[in-house]
Amino acid sequence: MGRLRSILIWLALLAAMLVPIVAAAQSPLLAWREPIYIVAGFAGILALAILLVQPLLAAGLLPDFTLAKARKLHLFMGITLVASVLLHVGGLWITSPPDVIDALTFTSPTPFSVWGVIAMWAVFAAAMLAALRKRIGLRPMTWRKIHTLLAAITVLGTAAHAMLIEGTMETVTKAALCCVVVLITAKVIFDAKIWQPRRRVARGNRSQS
């Protein structure tokens, strides 16, 4: 029974990530786009999909994965996420430089680009914080709070960005993925209880259990 449950959870996760990507691949808009623009768009969709698995890995909520193994995959997915964002922005830059310059300087006429750029800087900051974790010597709980806050900004910014765009993503699968990503992120942050004031978590009490 446990085995079946674990398989079902993994399948559901894969479906939640892949169905929106497959749906976007059916978009009629693709016929009128250059390859680099298509790659840039799908890099963005992949980044959104990765945001679903990141909180689950960080909290060690996925079956058959020890927390250590989950955190290792969290790091790998984090690197993939940053690479996807770079490909997304770089590909859009090649497609239409003035539109990307407007977005990066917060002078774009499109409201969604503001959210995208905020999410981009938040995910870069979260990744930098992870890369420099040992060097900057923050207290573990302080580090965790900042990293979590940046992750939350990334998720909310990305969801708003995606929802406001009229692009290749199919609207129902896009809305569903955004909802699930926001809800799971909120649940993981809430359960982690890292912002509960003046209440020491007892030693040995692991929040991920």
Next chain:
Amino acid sequence: MMSLITRRTLIAASAATAVTGLTVPARAAGLAPTPSMRGGSNNYLPGAPIVDRIGDGGFWMTGTVRRAGDGAPLAGQRIQIWAHTTEGHEREPESHGATLTDENGEYRLEMPQIVPAFGQPHGHLAYDSGEFKTVFLRPIMPSASDTTLAAHFVLEPA
């Protein structure tokens, strides 16, 4: 604390006045000139040729050109148009074309169907002929399935 709030409110109020002042110039009366839109000039290629139609057509860009102040229609004004369409990206020269307004200050140019790009189905238009101040517009289609889009210019002398 109270004085801080008051000051902030004052700053916000004066900023709002400044913004309004930009969009509605201190003109005694009459029609205000159209301000350029954000991103309107993106991928502009100056000097688009006057054409009967851009590409294979199927979509209509329409609008009017009037003079600021009295609102008189302006005939013979060159309006340049470009967009991401079913036939090409905004940056391609083939996606650009221009047309002239008629005696009623109206223009219409057939072009390929505009498709959503960079998140919105939108077109770009320019008045950039020198006699009046340059204006760049970036109208958005209410629906991507629309087959027409209107954009109106009110120009002030350069």
